[in-house]
Amino acid sequence: MFKILKYSFYDLMRSRWSYLYFIFYLLLGLILLFLNRDVSKAVITLLNIILVLTPLIGTLFGIIYFYNSKEFTELLLAQPIKRSHIFWGQYFGISLSLSLSLVLGLGIPFLAYGIFQSTEIFNFMTLLLIGAMLTFIFVALAFNLALIFDDKIKGFGVAILTWLSFAVIYDGIFLVLLLVFNDYPLDRFALGATLFNPIDLSRILILLKLDISALLGYTGAVFQNFFGTNLGIILTFTLLNLWIIIPVLAIKVISKHKDF
Amino acid sequence: MISIKKLHKKYGKLEVLKSIDLNFEDSGIHTILGPNGSGKTTLMKAILGMVIPNDGSIEFNNKPILGEWEYRKDIAYLPQIAHFPQNLKVQELLNMLKDIRPGAVREAELISLFQIKPFLNKKLGNLSGGTAQKVNIIIALMFDSPLILMDEPTVGLDPISLIRLKKLILDEKSKGKLILITTHIISFVEEVSDRIVFILDGNIYFNGTIDTLKKQTNQKNLENAIANILEKTNV
Amino acid sequence: MLLFIIVSIAEAGNVNSTVMFNHSIRLTILNSQPGDTVFVESGTFFENEIRVDKPLTIIGTKGTIIDAEEKSFIFEITADSVSILSLTLNNVGRSYTKDYAAIHASGINNFLFENITFNNPFFAFHIEKSKNGIIRNNTIYGNAVVEYNSGNGIHLWHSSNIEVVNNNIYQMRDGIYFEFVKHCKVNGNISKNNVRYGLHFMFSNDDEYNDNIFENNGAGVAVMFSKRIYMRNNIFELNWGTASYGLLLKEINDAEITDNKFSKNTIGVNAEGSNRVNFERNTFVNNGWAIRFLGACYANKLQHNNFMYNAFDIAYSGNINGNQFDGNYWSEYTGYDLNKDNIGDIPFRPVKLFSYVVSQTPETIVLLRSLFVDILNYSEKVSPIFTPDNLKDNLPLMHPSP
Numbered sequence: 084m085f086k087i088l089k090y091s092f093y094d095l096m097r098s099r100w101s102y103l104y105f106i107f108y109l110l111l112g113l114i115l116l117f118l119n120r121d122v123s124k125a126v127i128t129l130l131n132i133i134l135v136l137t138p139l140i141g142t143l144f145g146i147i148y149f150y151n152s153k154e155f156t157e158l159l160l161a162q163p164i165k166r167s168h169i170f171w172g173q174y175f176g177i178s179l180s181l182s183l184s185l186v187l188g189l190g191i192p193f194l195a196y197g198i199f200q201s202t203e204i205f206n207f208m209t210l211l212l213i214g215a216m217l218t219f220i221f222v223a224l225a226f227n228l229a230l231i232f233d234d235k236i237k238g239f240g241v242a243i244l245t246w247l248s249f250a251v252i253y254d255g256i257f258l259v260l261l262l263v264f265n266d267y268p269l270d271r272f273a274l275g276a277t278l279f280n281p282i283d284l285s286r287i288l289i290l291l292k293l294d295i296s297a298l299l300g301y302t303g304a305v306f307q308n309f310f311g312t313n314l315g316i317i318l319t320f321t322l323l324n325l326w327i328i329i330p331v332l333a334i335k336v337i338s339k340h341k342d343f
Numbered sequence: 344m345i346s347i348k349k350l351h352k353k354y355g356k357l358e359v360l361k362s363i364d365l366n367f368e369d370s371g372i373h374t375i376l377g378p379n380g381s382g383k384t385t386l387m388k389a390i391l392g393m394v395i396p397n398d399g400s401i402e403f404n405n406k407p408i409l410g411e412w413e414y415r416k417d418i419a420y421l422p423q424i425a426h427f428p429q430n431l432k433v434q435e436l437l438n439m440l441k442d443i444r445p446g447a448v449r450e451a452e453l454i455s456l457f458q459i460k461p462f463l464n465k466k467l468g469n470l471s472g473g474t475a476q477k478v479n480i481i482i483a484l485m486f487d488s489p490l491i492l493m494d495e496p497t498v499g500l501d502p503i504s505l506i507r508l509k510k511l512i513l514d515e516k517s518k519g520k521l522i523l524i525t526t527h528i529i530s531f532v533e534e535v536s537d538r539i540v541f542i543l544d545g546n547i548y549f550n551g552t553i554d555t556l557k558k559q560t561n562q563k564n565l566e567n568a569i570a571n572i573l574e575k576t577n578v
Numbered sequence: 579m580l581l582f583i584i585v586s587i588a589e590a591g592n593v594n595s596t597v598m599f600n601h602s603i604r605l606t607i608l609n610s611q612p613g614d615t616v617f618v619e620s621g622t623f624f625e626n627e628i629r630v631d632k633p634l635t636i637i638g639t640k641g642t643i644i645d646a647e648e649k650s651f652i653f654e655i656t657a658d659s660v661s662i663l664s665l666t667l668n669n670v671g672r673s674y675t676k677d678y679a680a681i682h683a684s685g686i687n688n689f690l691f692e693n694i695t696f697n698n699p700f701f702a703f704h705i706e707k708s709k710n711g712i713i714r715n716n717t718i719y720g721n722a723v724v725e726y727n728s729g730n731g732i733h734l735w736h737s738s739n740i741e742v743v744n745n746n747i748y749q750m751r752d753g754i755y756f757e758f759v760k761h762c763k764v765n766g767n768i769s770k771n772n773v774r775y776g777l778h779f780m781f782s783n784d785d786e787y788n789d790n791i792f793e794n795n796g797a798g799v800a801v802m803f804s805k806r807i808y809m810r811n812n813i814f815e816l817n818w819g820t821a822s823y824g825l826l827l828k829e830i831n832d833a834e835i836t837d838n839k840f841s842k843n844t845i846g847v848n849a850e851g852s853n854r855v856n857f858e859r860n861t862f863v864n865n866g867w868a869i870r871f872l873g874a875c876y877a878n879k880l881q882h883n884n885f886m887y888n889a890f891d892i893a894y895s896g897n898i899n900g901n902q903f904d905g906n907y908w909s910e911y912t913g914y915d916l917n918k919d920n921i922g923d924i925p926f927r928p929v930k931l932f933s934y935v936v937s938q939t940p941e942t943i944v945l946l947r948s949l950f951v952d953i954l955n956y957s958e959k960v961s962p963i964f965t966p967d968n969l970k971d972n973l974p975l976m977h978p979s980p
Contacts, residue, residue: 090431090439097430123887124909135949154426158482160393161420162444165412254950261942262935273941286948293864293887306941339410342354342394 087159087172088179095148095180104140104181108188116196122203129189129210130289134282137217139246141181145225146242148177150235157343167335170226174334178222182215189214206292213285216323220281221246223330230337249282257283270306281326288319344369344490344521345390349399352385359385361545362399369489372512372522374532376569377542383525384423386542387492390523391420403490416444419486423494425479429468433459433478436467440482447485456507457481472499480508484515491515491522497531509535529566541572548572603644604628607636612657618642618665626650626671632657638665646670646680648698655683661690670699677729679704683711691716701729702750707736714743720750722773725796730755730778731769734762742767752778753795760784767791775800775826776817779807787812792824798843800826807833815841823848824865830855839863845870846888853877859979862886867893867933876900884978885909885928889946892928892969893937899966903928907975915976926974929965931958 095101111132115125149156152173159169193207201207225242232238257276261269277283309315347365352358359382367373375383388394390401392408392415400407403414427436441447454460457477462470470478476499483493493512497505512535515522526532532539532553539556541549549556549572553565562568603618603625610616612632620641627650630636634657645668646652652667660683667680679701681691689711695718696702702718705711713732722728731747731754734740738760746768747753753769756762757780764787769776776792779785779801786808792799798817801807807830814824823845827833830852838860840846846865849855850872861884862868868885870893871878878901885891886909905921913922932951935942945951958965 086439086443090428094428094430121909127887130947131949131952134947152428154422154424155428157393157422158427159443161391161415161418161422162440163413163416164443251950251953254945254948258935258942258945258950261939265939269939269941273944277944283944283948286946287944290946306943340395343388 084165084168084172084175087164087169088176091152091173091176092180095177096183100144101180101184105184105188108185109191112189112192116192122193122196122201122207126203126206126210127293129207130286130293133185133210133214133217134286134289135250137181137185137214138221138250138282141178141218141221142225142242142246144177144181145174145222146229146238148173149226149229150238160343166338170230170334170338171331174222174226174331178219181218181222185214185218186211206289209289209292213288213323216327217281217285220323220326220330223327223334227330227333227337230334230341249280253280254283274306274309278322281323284319284323284326288316288323291316291319344404346402346405347386347390347399348402350386350389350396350401351398352382352389352394352396358545360389360396363542363545363547365540365547365550367521367523370516370519370521371537372516372524372535373538373540374536375523375525375540375542376532378573381542382545383542384494387420387494387523387525390492391415391418416446417488417490419483419488419491421480421483421491421493421496423498425475427467427475427478429466431467432464433467433470434463436478437463437482437485441485444486446487448487450481450485453481453485456511457504473501473504476500477504484511489520491520493522493524495525495527497526497528505531529569533565541569543573607634610634626652628653630655630657630660633659635661635663636665637661637663640664642666643668648672651678651680651682653681655681655686655689658687659689660686661692662694663690664693666695666697667699667702668697670701672700672727674727677701677704677733679729679733681705683708686711690714695719699729701731701733702747703732703734704730705732705734705737705740709738709740711737711740712743713740713745716745718745718747718750720748720772722749722751725751725774728773731772734759738762741765746770747772747776749773752776753792754778756780756782756785758782763787765789768793770794772796776814778802779804782807786810791815792817794818797822797826798824800828801830801833802826802828803830804833805831809833809835809838811837813839813841814843814846815839817843819844823870826850827852827855834858835860840865840868848872849875849878851875855879856881858882860884861978862888862891864888866890869893871895871901878902881905882975882979883907886978890930890933890936893933894929894965894969895937897964897966899969901969903969903971905973905975906971907978908971909978911974911976913974920976922974922976925970925972927959927962927965927970929969930955931964934964 115128156169189211224245228242228245229238232241261273277287345367347363350360350363352360375386377383385394389396408414437450459477459481462474480496496508500508512522536553538552539549540547556568560568560571562571603623606616607628607630615635615637618638620639622643622645624645624647626646630653643666644652648669648671650671652670662681670680671678680696680699681703683689683705685707687710692714694716697719698721699718703713718731728751730752731750732742732745733755736758740762742754742764744766749771751772751774753772753776754764755778759782762785767790770793772795774796775798776795777787777799781803783805788810791813794816798814817824824840824843825847827847827849828851831854833855835855836858840862841864843865845867846862847869849869851874853876855878857880859882863886865888867890868888872895880903882905884907891908908926908928911922911926913924915922932955
């Protein structure tokens, strides 16, 4: 598996898309920091960008890479290698290279700016970690979709729809439900519903670090207990990990029954 | 070496292989013939474990292959279409495959045979179709495996390379290897084949030597013999 | 071990020693003359209900402790010109009917209470109908847990011209409580961990409080039904929780709120029915809501304030705006400044649609900063439907004011 990972990784590190992705984050970081000169503000802006962009790029890169390397995958399938190792290798290769683009692209300007002297360092690190985790989650989801749909157009469409669902539609429905059932106690439902969307989970994890006062204030005891303690952070983090582990295992299960 | 029993495969409603029984002995060149979509490639991929059968079994050296992967170290496979990672150079691809699968003993020999040396530092995305096919052949045959599967190996090759390939295949045969080839080129079949398996609509219509086929159909050349089978089925 | 020396100071520095009376502060005071100074030596005195009904100066030293053993009050002062200095007062009695205090003063003039430490007082200072006094450098440690059976740190009622300076108050019901109090100054105090308010003003006019720190109180500072209050240079922080805020303004008119810092409060300022209040040069940072206007608030003026990284800068109820928001810094402002005069060229709208949604259904707060909510806010920004059309800062600053 590590050999496949290594080669997928090198392959991607040399593609111009990785460079573009890296340069995009580099420019973003530079612009945010050196035009604003305000790390706190930059971290909040980054939060919005990372929550939208890393899942989208993860999904698109994942599905495109899978379809583009299909013949090569077939070549590998004819070699004495376990099936799951081929896909996992490619999966980790692409996830790592995307995460690296993110971490280096944003890390370099922030390092140059002297984030380590700032109190925002932990928020910033959490942000990068979450960006990387979202990349791993959405590349895994894209791989699963690509395995299910042989038709590129269909797979691509469903992948975009998946991203859109997690990024916007889910929250829209969620908000409408909360407003409609306004008269009922909703705190447990509201907490529960965030757990089923990795983007919401990531957002909550960052909110726990950035906007905790707003969250704690307005709502009931359930929220306070959850958000007010380390339990909230540990639980969201664990769930985020599950969001990686389950789709990664699904890659194995689905690929096992697939014809090439 | 390979024993296929009641192999059945369908894609959705389309039945590609209908309960096929086949045995391949330890050596010789076997050609799998049949029109497009008759199930030749599916059969090869089933042997490689790339296609999962709906029913039936395939044994390799008396062991079922389902879910296994180690047996593939004894198989060299030449796929029909050669597509490689665009960003890799030829040499890097070869190195990578050697890294993944040890035992590439004939790399240098094949590179000089097909005159690939000038291309070693070119990116795979920039190769012509014929050169890519040569690289494809090198990748398949650089490993010394007792079983060789070749899916349309002649596609895109110039006449000289074709002659070299033929010689190469006969060499391999003389080493006592089992070679399965799918092709459409009848002359090529006549020259190299020890045995023919004719597949049509997922069934085996003929399985035997070229001479037997000619006799059976009362035809003097292979082309007509095959046409004869096709006509009979259409009636 | 229980020794005390009683010294009478007669006129102009004459010092008279008096004999002690059965180791009792109460008896000693009973036997002292108006104008005497009573020195209390180090040691623990288990006494309560000490009445001071003549002008006296009572001075303790390090280790002078009066312990009421949770029975009744400690001092009751009914005379003018009383000073109490350098004592430790412990364990005042608790009552649901009487406001027992460590120092209870009624109808007095010209007093000084300084360097007193209180442990477990029900009330520390309970001062009524008094004027011209100073309460300075005292430290109050309460152990209040719930509102109904706890008392206030510094409790003033119907009083005027009193200075409350440099006191530290912890874990009482209200740190400082003013009701019908006029012309008083509250400066340089620290009021922390109180179960209700750090500072509580009711029906009190013409007071000012400056340079105080209010931290982690149940609900920050409440200023209610008062006029002409000046609040400068205070720090309001970490007031978290349901309906919690840094500063509550209720029916407040003509107040000045300047140079304060509101940090990490659920709601920085909660204003209800407040008019003609000037907010100037305040910094609101990392609050849930920086300022929430409820009910009828008119002719309030916000200028040169910094709004930084609050989840919501301004929340508003209703569709009419009668307040002025020009000339503040908003960290969320994304406009440009072509002529480089530090004033953004397009107006900023500080009220978000989502803040309405949250006030309707609090649980929706979990969707804060989600893409959907951003889209919602953006569409409202482009064509306001729920927020007042003229509620905007026409002169938003490009950089925070220092």
